[in-house]
Amino acid sequence: MAYDLYVVTDEAIGRGRTHTELARLAAAGGADVIQLRDKRLPGRDLLSAAVAIREITRDAGALFIVNDRLDVALAAGADGVHLGASDLPVGEARRIAPPGFVIGASVGSVAAAVRAAATGADYVALSPTFATGSKDDAGPGCGLATLSAVRAAVSLPLVAIGGITAANVADVIAAGADGVAVISAVVGEDNVTAAARNLRDRIAAAKAEGR
Numbered sequence: 051m052a053y054d055l056y057v058v059t060d061e062a063i064g065r066g067r068t069h070t071e072l073a074r075l076a077a078a079g080g081a082d083v084i085q086l087r088d089k090r091l092p093g094r095d096l097l098s099a100a101v102a103i104r105e106i107t108r109d110a111g112a113l114f115i116v117n118d119r120l121d122v123a124l125a126a127g128a129d130g131v132h133l134g135a136s137d138l139p140v141g142e143a144r145r146i147a148p149p150g151f152v153i154g155a156s157v158g159s160v161a162a163a164v165r166a167a168a169t170g171a172d173y174v175a176l177s178p179t180f181a182t183g184s185k186d187d188a189g190p191g192c193g194l195a196t197l198s199a200v201r202a203a204v205s206l207p208l209v210a211i212g213g214i215t216a217a218n219v220a221d222v223i224a225a226g227a228d229g230v231a232v233i234s235a236v237v238g239e240d241n242v243t244a245a246a247r248n249l250r251d252r253i254a255a256a257k258a259e260g261r
C-alpha cells in the first residue's frame with residue numbers, strides 16, 4: 051500500500067469544486083490516497099460524496115479514506131478511516147472494522163505514534179508537521195526533528211501533514227516520511243492534476259535521492 055501522495059479534499063480551499071471533482075482531478079494526477087474530509091456535511095450528504103469517490107478511486111487504483119466518520123466509511127465501502135485525538139479511539143475502530151480495513155491515526159508525538167501502532171493503526175500522520183492555515187485548530191508544527199524521531203520509533207507507514215509544499219517536500223521525505231498528505235498544495239491549485247503530478251514527481255525524486 052503506497053502513501054506517497056495523499057490528497058485531502060476541501061471544497062473551500064478547492065475554489066468551489068466539489069469533493070468528487072477534486073478527487074477525480076487528484077486521482078488523474080497520480081494521488082495514491084484520496085481522503086474525503088468535510089466537517090460541515092451531514093452524514094447523509096457525506097455518504098453520497100463518499101459513494102461517488104469510492105468509484106473514482108477504485109477505477110484509479112487509489113486508496114479511499116474517509117475522515118472522522120467510521121460509519122460513513124463502512125457504509126460507502128471505503129478502504130479506511132482517518133482518526134484524530136478527538137475521534138473514535140483507534141482500538142475501538144479496529145474492534146468494529148472488518149479485516150483489512152485501513153485505520154489511520156493523527157499523532158503529535160513519539161508517544162502518540164507508539165500508542166497508535168500498539169492499538170491497531172495501519173499508518174500514522176504527524177499532525178501538523180508545519181504550521182498551516184488549512185485547519186482551524188491545528189497547533190504549531192511538530193517539525194522535522196519530531197518527524198525523524200517518530201520514524202525511528204514506529205515501523206508503520208508515516209505520513210506528514212500540515213504546510214507541505216513542493217518547496218519543502220524533499221526535506222520532509224529526507225526526514226523519514228513515507229508520504230505527504232496535502233490540501234492547499236494540490237486542491238488549492240488551479241490545475242489540480244498538474245499539481246498532484248508535480249508533487250508526486252518530487253516525492254519520487256526525493257526517495258531516489260535517499261537510496
Ligand SMILES: Cc1ncc(COP(=O)(O)OP(=O)(O)O)c(N)n1
Nearest residue numbers: 117132133134135156175177211231
Ligand atoms: C492524514 C490526515 N492527518 C490528519 C488529519 C486531521 O484530521 P481532522 O479530523 O481534521 O483533525 P482532528 O481534529 O481529528 O485531529 C486528517 N484529516 N488526515
Ligand SMILES: Cc1nc(C(=O)O)sc1CCOP(=O)(O)O
Nearest residue numbers: 177178182184212213232233234
Ligand atoms: C487536514 C489537516 N490536518 C492537520 C493536522 O495537523 O491534523 S493539518 C491539516 C491541513 C493540511 O492542509 P495544508 O496541506 O493546506 O497545510
Ligand SMILES: [Mg+2]
Nearest residue numbers: 118133134137
Ligand atoms: Mg478527525
